[in-house]
Amino acid sequence: LVASIRQVSSDIAHDLKTPIQRVAVVLDQVMNKTTLTEGQEELLSKAIGETERIVQTFQSLLQLAQIEGGAVRDRLHSVDLAEISRDIVDFLEVEAEERGFALSLRIQPDAATCVRGDRHLLSQLIGNLVQNALTHVPQGGPVVVGVTRTGGETILTVSDNGPGIPESERSKVLQRLYRLDQSRTTEGNGLGLSLVSAISDLHGARLTLEDNKPGLTVRIAFPATEPA
Ligand SMILES: Nc1ncnc2c1ncn2[C@@H]1O[C@H](COP(=O)(O)OP(=O)(O)O)[C@@H](O)[C@H]1O
Ligand SMILES: [Mg+2]
Structure with missing residues (x-):
């Protein structure tokens, strides 16, 4: 049953993505090629925002189906998790600061941090987790991306000091x-952690959500490989 629901949701996403994108194009034309009152323009930009969110949701559902399909598995090669983390932290640092967060990186010195992986998907995984902290921690604060090596595994953690996620959830x-x-009123579609989980599975990694006392720590343990 679960498998067939998944199939249906990706079929729907696939079938509806193109028509919704056409609607987006038409709305854009109305916005840019017609004269509107301020009130009409305001309503129209709401509609444009909503269609963008629908397209984004469909795109994430399709990407999820693609990752779960496992075809990417053949593309995995040795990549350095510390280096990928550094790049994504550099990229998100300014946005984090603007929103009242101190984003930092903690990499265990001299540790072997290579894993068999896909650079693009791993960036997305880390990015989703950092974005979650920025979205779901109302008061701002420290967000730490960590990469360490223990017992042959390379461990990635993303931690915040927010409300955390109760064990039952x-x-x-x-x-x-x-x-x-x-989180009903925050931006998002509830697919970020599903993607994180699918990407983690694809890499043969173990994902756990832990209590950072206070806050959330997402911990992902990758089977380690030697650098290529
Ligand atoms: N760092 C976090 N702190 C507290 N709650 C979180 C955090 N990350 C995720 N959550 C909770 O888990 C839910 C699912 O996360 P996600 O799949 O990324 O969806 P989204 O961020 O689009 O809501 C969120 O709606 C939120 O309730
Ligand atoms: Mg999210």
């Missing part, structure tokens, strides 16, 4: 489209 938030009640 931890497996549910990994399901697609599931969001905590407290």
Whole structure:
């Protein structure tokens, strides 16, 4: 049943993505090629925003189906998790600061931090986790991306000091489209952690959600490989 629901959701996403994108193009034309009152323009930009969010959701559902399909597995090669983390932290640092967060990186010195992976998907995984901290921690604060090596595994952690996720909800938030009640009004579609979980599975890694006392620590343990 779960498999068939998944299939249906990706079929729907696939079939509806193109028509929705056409609607977006038409709305854009109305916005740019006609004269509108301020009130009309305001309503129209709401509609444009909504269609963008729908397209984004469909894109994430399709990407999820693609990752779960496993075809990417043949593309994995040795990549340095520390280097990927550094790049994504550099990229998100300014946005984090603007939103009241101190984003930092903690890399264990002299540790072997290479894993068999896909650079693009791993950047997305780390990016989703950092974005979650920026979105779901209302008061700002420190966000730490860590890379360490223990017992032959390369461990990636992303930690914040926010409200965390209650233990009873931890497996549910990994399901697609599931969001905590407290997050109903924040931006998002409930697919970020589903993607993180799918990417983690693709890499043969183990994902756990832990209590950072206070806050959330997402911990992902990758089977280690030697650098290529
Ligand atoms: N760092 C975090 N702190 C507290 N709650 C979180 C955090 N990350 C995720 N969550 C909760 O898990 C839910 C699912 O996360 P996600 O799949 O990324 O969806 P989205 O961010 O689009 O809501 C979020 O809606 C939020 O309720
Ligand atoms: Mg998210």
